[in-house]
Amino acid sequence: MRPAPTVTVKTQEDSMAGEAVAQESTEHAAEAAHGAADAVHGAADAAHGAVDAAHGAEAQGIPQLDFSTFPNQIFWLIVTIVVIYFILTKVALPRIASVLAERKGTITNDIAAAEELKLKAVEAEKAYDKALAEARSEAQKIAAEARKAIQEDLEEATAKADAEIAAKSAESTARIAEIRDSAMASVEAVAKETAVEIVAAFGRSADADTVANAVDAQMKGGA
Amino acid sequence: MAEEAHGGGIQIHPMDQFVVKPLFGGDTVHWYTPTNVTLWMAITVLVITLLLVVGSRGRAIIPTRGQSLAELAYGFVYKMVEDVAGRDGLKYFPYILTLFMFIVFSNLLGLLPMAFTTTSHIAVTAVLALAVFVTVTAIGFIKNGPKFLELFWVKSAPLPLRPVLAVIEIISYFVRPVSHSIRLGGNMMAGHAVMKVFAGFAGVAVVAPFSILALVAMYGLELLVAVVQAYVFTILTCVYLRDALHPSH
Numbered sequence: 064m065r066p067a068p069t070v071t072v073k074t075q076e077d078s079m080a081g082e083a084v085a086q087e088s089t090e091h092a093a094e095a096a097h098g099a100a101d102a103v104h105g106a107a108d109a110a111h112g113a114v115d116a117a118h119g120a121e122a123q124g125i126p127q128l129d130f131s132t133f134p135n136q137i138f139w140l141i142v143t144i145v146v147i148y149f150i151l152t153k154v155a156l157p158r159i160a161s162v163l164a165e166r167k168g169t170i171t172n173d174i175a176a177a178e179e180l181k182l183k184a185v186e187a188e189k190a191y192d193k194a195l196a197e198a199r200s201e202a203q204k205i206a207a208e209a210r211k212a213i214q215e216d217l218e219e220a221t222a223k224a225d226a227e228i229a230a231k232s233a234e235s236t237a238r239i240a241e242i243r244d245s246a247m248a249s250v251e252a253v254a255k256e257t258a259v260e261i262v263a264a265f266g267r268s269a270d271a272d273t274v275a276n277a278v279d280a281q282m283k284g285g286a
Numbered sequence: 287m288a289e290e291a292h293g294g295g296i297q298i299h300p301m302d303q304f305v306v307k308p309l310f311g312g313d314t315v316h317w318y319t320p321t322n323v324t325l326w327m328a329i330t331v332l333v334i335t336l337l338l339v340v341g342s343r344g345r346a347i348i349p350t351r352g353q354s355l356a357e358l359a360y361g362f363v364y365k366m367v368e369d370v371a372g373r374d375g376l377k378y379f380p381y382i383l384t385l386f387m388f389i390v391f392s393n394l395l396g397l398l399p400m401a402f403t404t405t406s407h408i409a410v411t412a413v414l415a416l417a418v419f420v421t422v423t424a425i426g427f428i429k430n431g432p433k434f435l436e437l438f439w440v441k442s443a444p445l446p447l448r449p450v451l452a453v454i455e456i457i458s459y460f461v462r463p464v465s466h467s468i469r470l471g472g473n474m475m476a477g478h479a480v481m482k483v484f485a486g487f488a489g490v491a492v493v494a495p496f497s498i499l500a501l502v503a504m505y506g507l508e509l510l511v512a513v514v515q516a517y518v519f520t521i522l523t524c525v526y527l528r529d530a531l532h533p534s535h
Contacts, residue, residue: 132306134317143327155338
């Protein structure tokens with residue numbers, strides 16, 4: 064970077080003045096002035112040159128130690144700091160703080176909501192499990208009841224069938240007995256008639272009652 | 287300080303960049319004269335406003351990039367104050383953030399070519415450091431009364447040693463603003479001057495490649511230094527504040 068133009072010009076002026084009057088540098092300026100005591104005009108010039116050189120050296124020195132600029136810098140620094148402070152405290156900081164707080168609140172709320180939803184989910188799961196278990200037991204109960212009802216029906220039907228069967232068999236037995244009785248009676252009648260006929264065949268007449276009694280007696284004994 | 291290498295015909299004026307000049311002509315610098323100091327401080331204010339005010343204008347829950355940066359700066363300094371100075375130091379957070387923002391942006395803006403680095407001037411850093419020193423000392427006495435002096439009376443040391451330590455502690459306490467200000471100003475000034483010297487050597491063809499490479503490296507280093515020095519200044523402020531709030535060792 065080139066140095067600022069104003070400074071360059073100054074440097075050139077200084078060096079020209081220095082060369083014209085005294086070739087020596089600042090510290091020798093006073094000596095040069097003494098040496099040129101007879102030439103008052105020259106001495107004055109030399110002194111002037113020395114001052115110029117000194118001024119130039121100062122401008123070329125460390126600007127940080129140029130105390131003439133201190134009030135200026137300090138004044139503008141204070142203005143700047145105060146302005147920044149007010150911008151921050153009046154506008155920026157409350158805004159950023161509120162945004163951060165809001166975000167924190169949102170995050171906390173969201174986490175709380177998530178926690179709540181999680182609890183709800185657990186509850187729902189519990190309720191679901193409970194309903195499932197209830198349904199299962201209900202189903203088992205219904206199944207058992209159905210089984211019981213079926214069993215009962217079955218038993219009832221069986222009993223009814225048994226009773227019917229028993230009745231039928233009793234009836235049959237009675238019929239058989241009846242048939243047998245009638246058969247026996249027929250046998251008796253046949254036997255008596257046959258006996259009478261046999262007796263008649265032998266040529267003997269016998270009355271029916273006597274033969275019947277004899278047959279009865281015979282049958283009883285035979286039996 | 288200007289070195290003139292007559293042989294190569296190059297002129298290196300590493301300190302010219304620090305000269306305080308009136309903005310609108312004239313030679314004399316009165317206390318109220320708008321100078322390049324004014325200009326660059328105004329730019330600093332503008333950039334800070336841009337970052338912290340314009341950046342955060344969305345107030346979005348999900349931040350934009352600008353807002354993220356603003357929140358980052360805020361959170362960085364806030365956490366620093368909270369960690370170093372303690373929760374009761376948070377009352378002074380706006381002032382510490384002001385200091386940090388001003389220094390970090392002055393340092394960074396000073397790295398722009400042709401820029402003027404306000405923080406390279408001891409007048410500026412000394413005022414900043416003295417303001418911290420005076421404020422912190424005042425807070426120490428207001429909060430703790432005479433007990434603040436316990437800061438210099440090391441209770442954990444053996445009794446005969448305590449007066450000696452007290453002298454050392456008092457000296458170190460009063461050296462604080464000096465080191466606080468010179469550390470920042472010196473770093474800024476030295477870095478910029480060295481860069482200017484390297485830049486001047488770039489005019490000589492033989493050393494130009496080396497000089498430019500070195501300048502690039504220096505620039506990277508100076509970027510780091512700019513942020514680190516702002517950080518150091520701020521954290522030291524927090525440390526001094528903690529001493530003022532809790533003076534007993």
